[in-house]
Amino acid sequence: MPHTLLAHIGEILVLLVCLTAMVLGSWRERLGGGLYLAAYALTYLLTLANPKDMTWRFIIGDLICLLGFFYLSWKSPHPWPLWAFGAQLLTVMTEVAAFLNWHVLMRWTFLTVQMVLGYAVLFFLLLGTLAAVRARRIERQKSPN
Numbered sequence: 001m002p003h004t005l006l007a008h009i010g011e012i013l014v015l016l017v018c019l020t021a022m023v024l025g026s027w028r029e030r031l032g033g034g035l036y037l038a039a040y041a042l043t044y045l046l047t048l049a050n051p052k053d054m055t056w057r058f059i060i061g062d063l064i065c066l067l068g069f070f071y072l073s074w075k076s077p078h079p080w081p082l083w084a085f086g087a088q089l090l091t092v093m094t095e096v097a098a099f100l101n102w103h104v105l106m107r108w109t110f111l112t113v114q115m116v117l118g119y120a121v122l123f124f125l126l127l128g129t130l131a132a133v134r135a136r137r138i139e140r141q142k143s144p145n
Contacts, residue, residue: 014040017122017129025129026136028072028081032125035068055099058114062092065121080128087120 014037021033039061046057066088073081091114098110 013119014122017126021125021129024133026132028076028078029125029129029132032069032072032081032084032128036065036121036125039065039068055095059092059095059099062088062095066092069121078128078131080124080131084121084124084128087117087124091117091121 018033018037018040021029022037025033042064043057043061046060050057066085069081069085069088073085076082094110094113094117098107098114101107101110
């Protein structure tokens with residue numbers, strides 16, 4: 001990962017959203033946050049091991065996330081895992097397209113789309129976490145004490 005200010009802001013955003021999901025969410029959000037954080041850490045470690053080959057390390061981490069979000073969206077009563085699965089699927093498809101396309105300008109376009117879709121997955125995870133917190137609060141208010 002490049003060590004720039006924007007990269008550090010992105011890392012902090014990933015950590016904040018995933019930790020919020022793991023602390024405040026239900027089991028689906030906790031699993032999604034832990035999964036995203038584990039795949040992010042795996043991608044980071046693969047980057048340290050081999051900084052030259054970018055495409056394969058992204059594909060490995062994102063395929064793990066794709067399988068996890070598929071599991072979370074299977075028969076889920078909540079819409080956010082399906083949205084996260086769709087954005088993650090588009091991310092993997094974009095990575096494969098970037099790997100197959102050798103034009104420099106198109107690769108940068110694909111990388112930009114990947115980045116936007118990664119933030120979309122984080123947004124859907126945060127949305128699911130906030131919905132779980134709200135549902136828990138409503139349930140607590142309904143139950144007489």
